[in-house]
Amino acid sequence: MAASHRSLTRLTDKKCVPCNLKELRPMSEDSAQTLMPQVPEWSLVNDGGVMKLRRSWTVRTFSKGLDFFRIVSVLAESEGHHPDLHLVGWNNVTIEIWTHAVGGLTENDFILAAKIDKLDVLDLLRRKPSD
Numbered sequence: 304m305a306a307s308h309r310s311l312t313r314l315t316d317k318k319c320v321p322c323n324l325k326e327l328r329p330m331s332e333d334s335a336q337t338l339m340p341q342v343p344e345w346s347l348v349n350d351g352g353v354m355k356l357r358r359s360w361t362v363r364t365f366s367k368g369l370d371f372f373r374i375v376s377v378l379a380e381s382e383g384h385h386p387d388l389h390l391v392g393w394n395n396v397t398i399e400i401w402t403h404a405v406g407g408l409t410e411n412d413f414i415l416a417a418k419i420d421k422l423d424v425l426d427l428l429r430r431k432p433s434d
């Protein structure tokens with residue numbers, strides 16, 4: 304399908320596809336930019352030539368950071384697509400998402416990011432600096 308006819312279905316209504324599909328290719332930066340408005344909390348980063356999606360949160364405690372990871376892991380397993388999880392300085396969570404099989408971004412990454420944004424994790428997050 305030509306890019307111009309890219310499906311207008313919402314990312315959260317889609318399902319990740321297996322990453323071993325031989326026709327899977329990393330998308331261009333322009334294509335990635337057109338999808339960014341659907342994942343407004345995420346940043347598009349170029350990490351040593353590899354394009355990734357990145358978002359950070361501050362959690363209330365170290366163990367709530369691991370609770371966060373556990374909730375994300377359930378989603379990742381159901382999608383068959385997995386994020387890179389970072390928990391540093393005891394309460395700083397960063398998630399990076401990219402398709403390792405192609406060394407860049409595919410629609411799978413945007414689907415996972417959009418579904419992570421819908422997870423109910425508010426009780427794990429620090430709401431004000433004094434938390």
Ligand SMILES: C[C@H](O)[C@H](O)[C@H]1CNC2=NC(N)=NC(=O)C2=N1
Pocket residue numbers: 320321322323383384385386400401402403404405
């Ligand atoms: C067959 C299955 O789709 C692959 O092993 C998946 C598993 N999860 C994955 N997750 C991510 N982020 N990238 C991959 O290339 C990938 N490959």
